Amino acid sequence: MKLIAGNWKMNLTPSQTSEYIKAFLPLVEGIEDREVLLCPPFTSLCVAQEALKGSRVKLGAQNCHYEEKGAFTGEVSLDMLKELGVSYVIVGHSERRWLFGEPDELINKKITACLHKGIRPILCVGEKLEEREAGLTFKVIETQIRLALSGIEEYTDKIDIAYEPVWAIGSGNPASPEDAQLVHAFIKELLSQINPRHEGKTRVLYGGSVNTSNAGSFMAMRDIDGLLVGGASLNPETFSQIVKCF
Numbered sequence: 455m456k457l458i459a460g461n462w463k464m465n466l467t468p469s470q471t472s473e474y475i476k477a478f479l480p481l482v483e484g485i486e487d488r489e490v491l492l493c494p495p496f497t498s499l500c501v502a503q504e505a506l507k508g509s510r511v512k513l514g515a516q517n518c519h520y521e522e523k524g525a526f527t528g529e530v531s532l533d534m535l536k537e538l539g540v541s542y543v544i545v546g547h548s549e550r551r552w553l554f555g556e557p558d559e560l561i562n563k564k565i566t567a568c569l570h571k572g573i574r575p576i577l578c579v580g581e582k583l584e585e586r587e588a589g590l591t592f593k594v595i596e597t598q599i600r601l602a603l604s605g606i607e608e609y610t611d612k613i614d615i616a617y618e619p620v621w622a623i624g625s626g627n628p629a630s631p632e633d634a635q636l637v638h639a640f641i642k643e644l645l646s647q648i649n650p651r652h653e654g655k656t657r658v659l660y661g662g663s664v665n666t667s668n669a670g671s672f673m674a675m676r677d678i679d680g681l682l683v684g685g686a687s688l689n690p691e692t693f694s695q696i697v698k699c700f
Contacts (some may be wrong), residue, residue: 457657582620
């Protein structure tokens with residue numbers, strides 16, 4: 455089943471979250487052939503859990519810590535998230551990698567912890583502009599995926615991957631659907647090498663300046679299994695249009 459996820463990043467307060475979901479749910483009512491996921495900030499998860507009760511829309515978190523508990527000021531554990539109804543966690547988003555210095559080894563620990571707790575990670579991978587211009591896209595993607603999945607290769611059927619070229623995120627300049635398709639096909643071939651037993655069981659999403667004008671074109675590509683939407687997910691009407699784009 456295709457997955458359309460909204461990553462709100464550091465936007466929308468709890469009261470705004472409540473209003474958003476109240477407006478959003480009627481707009482996607484009756485949609486059963488695709489998964490819809492909302493990933494609000496930590497402070498809005500409790501409100502979102504309550505507002506989503508009885509609906510098919512899933513709740514996700516934007517980050518997590520890999521330890522169960524302890525002296526980790528400012529961090530949030532997977533047990534805390536699970537109690538709030540979170541079923542997905544975004545791991546390794548480029549903003550976590552490049553703004554907050556998260557290395558591949560830490561991302562691997564987070565994915566491993568998610569799998570242990572039964573929460574599905576969405577692993578984000580993507581190249582910077584200078585890496586793309588140097589012809590290093592596939593090398594960067596392969597390195598990020600192999601390091602992120604190190605030691606947990608047998609669980610590729612329990613992980614989603616989002617290809618988000620760093621140069622496209624929030625820039626208004628997305629990859630072309632055709633370029634995205636090439637990278638998605640590469641990722642799926644790589645995954646088939648990493649774990650032939652689960653070939654074709656990992657969804658690969660596209661993210662990076664997705665909007666109502668281009669969402670349908672991305673979803674028309676053979677190897678694009680869904681979308682991870684940033685800014686365009688902050689408006690319930692706009693995001694509902696993207697959810698229904700195919």
